[in-house]
Amino acid sequence: xxxxxxxxxxxxxxxxxxxxxxxxxxxxxxxxxxxxxxxxxxxxxxxxxxxxxxxxxxxxxxxxxxxxxxxxxxxxxxxxxxxxxxxxxxxxxxxxxxxxxxxxxxxxxxxxxxxxxxxxxxxxxxxxxxxxxxxxxxxxxxxxxxxxxxxxxxxxxxxxxxxxxxxxxxxxxxxxxxxxxxxxxxxxxxxxxxxxxxxxxxxxxxxxxxxxxxxxxxxxxxxxxxxxxxxxxxxxxxxxxxxxxxxxxxxxxxxxxxxx
Numbered sequence: 001x002x003x004x005x006x007x008x009x010x011x012x013x014x015x016x017x018x019x020x021x022x023x024x025x026x027x028x029x030x031x032x033x034x035x036x037x038x039x040x041x042x043x044x045x046x047x048x049x050x051x052x053x054x055x056x057x058x059x060x061x062x063x064x065x066x067x068x069x070x071x072x073x074x075x076x077x078x079x080x081x082x083x084x085x086x087x088x089x090x091x092x093x094x095x096x097x098x099x100x101x102x103x104x105x106x107x108x109x110x111x112x113x114x115x116x117x118x119x120x121x122x123x124x125x126x127x128x129x130x131x132x133x134x135x136x137x138x139x140x141x142x143x144x145x146x147x148x149x150x151x152x153x154x155x156x157x158x159x160x161x162x163x164x165x166x167x168x169x170x171x172x173x174x175x176x177x178x179x180x181x182x183x184x185x186x187x188x189x190x191x192x193x194x195x196x197x198x199x200x201x202x203x204x205x206x207x208x209x210x211x212x213x214x215x216x217x218x219x220x221x222x223x224x225x226x227x228x229x230x231x232x233x234x235x236x237x238x239x240x241x242x243x244x245x246x247x248x249x250x251x252x253x254x255x256x257x258x259x260x
Contacts, residue, residue, distance in 0.1 A: 001227055003047045003054040004118060006137060007040020007127025008109050009073070010089040011065040014211070014250060018097050033250065036069035038091070039127040039146065041078070042212045042251045046219035046241060047125065048077045049257040055079040057118075057129075059110035061088030076252060083112055099207035099246065123226035125219065131156040144222035147174040154178070162225055164218040167192060182231065184221060186214060191239070199235045202243040212251025217242030220256065 015029035044056035056078050060066035065088040073080050090106040114132045118124055124140035126133065128149055134156035137143050145153055147165030154177065165174035167187040174185060186192040191201040220241035224234025241256040248254030 001051045001122045003051045003123045004121045005040055005044040005125045005127060006057045006112055006129045006133050008038050009036050009041045009058050009060060009069055010038040010091045011069055012037040012091045012093055014093045014095060016095045020094055020096055020102055036072050037251050039215050041073055042215040043125050043127055043219040044078045045076050045252055046216045046255050047223055049255055050223045057081045057112050057116050059083040059112045061086050063088055086110055095209050099209050101211040123222060125222050134158050142226035147172045162222050194231060194235055202239040204243045204246040207246045209249050210246060213242045213245040216245045216255055
């Protein structure tokens with residue numbers, strides 16, 4: 001399956017802390033690391049693991065972090081197409097003792113712009129970008145998007161095969177205003193709804209880090225539907241992918257891969 005993702009990347013510094021600091025308090029991190037992440041990167045890497053290959057169309061700053069992000073994503077098996085310019089967006093993420101992540105972003109999101117050569121793909125997942133890219137992406141056989149980009153989705157006005165939103169994240173709420181064949185709204189450990197029908201989550205054996213679980217779920221769901229799985233089977237695959245990420249640090253260490 002030929003897959004592509006259109007979306008943003010940010011350079012994320014992760015710090016594991018016993019709990020989020022209260023106002024005026026100081027906490028000591030037991031572990032730190034840094035690497036490129038953000039929705040575009042996480043979705044692309046998950047699709048690369050499932051499909052065997054995925055291309056990422058993104059924008060990165062013309063700086064050391066941008067070049068490091070490209071190298072790291074290429075090392076993760078993602079074919080990265082970069083539009084260079086500006087300063088790479090950064091983020092700071094605390095991961096507490098329960099594995100919950102809290103994110104602070106630093107700088108403006110760099111969005112890929114078009115036109116892009118997206119004709120002929122079996123699956124394009126639109127994570128972020130300018131509205132014209134959605135019109136380019138509609139030439140793909142299957143087009144998925146996240147509800148976090150509702151303004152761009154409204155302006156583009158193209159029908160979607162899959163829209164993934166959230167029942168509890170204010171940034172990913174969905175108001176029913178788009179033409180989408182399948183709408184899935186997630187609710188963490190309580191599963192969520194698919195076209196209004198509840199589905200169950202897959203319980204995690206342990207929760208190390210929640211960063212990237214939602215984007216990995218969405219990527220696996222799009223992959224399953226794009227290869228013509230029944231909705232229930234695609235949801236089961238997606239739930240496994242979301243649960244798998246919880247078991248390791250960061251978004252990439254325990255993402256689901258299919259046996260070949």
